[in-house]
Amino acid sequence: MIRKKLLFFMSLTAMTAIFTGCLNSGGNRASYSYYAVMVYNPEIMDLTMNAPEPLLVPELQGKVKEGDCMRASYTIDFDNQPTGSLYYTATNVSIYPLNKRTLRIEGGDMIDDHNDSINNIRQIFGEIYFDGKIFVIADQQGNANQLYKLEAICNPDSVDENGIHTVYLKSKKDNETSGDSKTSVSTEEAIDMNPMLAAYGKDSIYSLNKEVIFRYVNFNLKYQSGTVDGAPVYRSYGNSPITVLSLKK
Secondary structure: OOOOOOOHHHHHHOOOOOOOOEEEEEOOEEEEEEEEEEEEEOOOOEEEEEOOOEEEOHHHOOOOOOOOEEEEEEEEEOOOOOOOOOOEEOEEEEEEEEOEEEOEEOOOOOOOOOOOOOOEEEEEEEOHHHOOEEEEEEEEEEOOOOOEEEEEEEEEEEEOOOOOEEEEEEEEEOOOOOOOOOEEEEEEEEEEOHHHHHHHOEEEEEEEOEEEEEEEEEEEEEEEEEEEOOEEEEEEOOOOOEEEEEEOO
């Protein structure tokens, strides 16, 4: 059945979760809080809310569209599910929409107006069912109520000895604030990695009750930590490449 989770993909991604799993339970029901992406599902010819697995969410009918990215809280009542459904139905659904940026493939020096320093990348999280999206939390310094937006660039000129490309994460202010005191600001957004999957991805096959074809790509990640003489300075995230993957359409 499609509803079975492909847990092996979690180890492929080399990513960490900000929050996962069961928050509380009672009887044969459980409540969860997770990142999610709204994805068109050809098996049911409708949208599913894809978290660790695709879910039916009739409560969101008309409130979301394909490609929406969010944090979602929901409940699954395992004793009260539609008969014959391929997927679990989630209820008590609450969502917090997140901005989505699309990765660009662009060579050169990458000097643009995204020049605000990123202190640290706190979390990167992805799932096979996220349709090529990942979720990023970047820590920065700014005035109270300061908002930032992210930019992701894959530079085809930057390839390591193993043939793995580098993705550069940059940031700029998204609003105007004033004041001298600085505070810690977290920017939480989704990045659509499909342009990189299309350009450099590879197909692979896994069998779990049925044959599953997925597309994946490895990349190194660097984030702009400052500037020197007007040129961006980058810091590496982690010591090993990250893998993003998606079910093959």
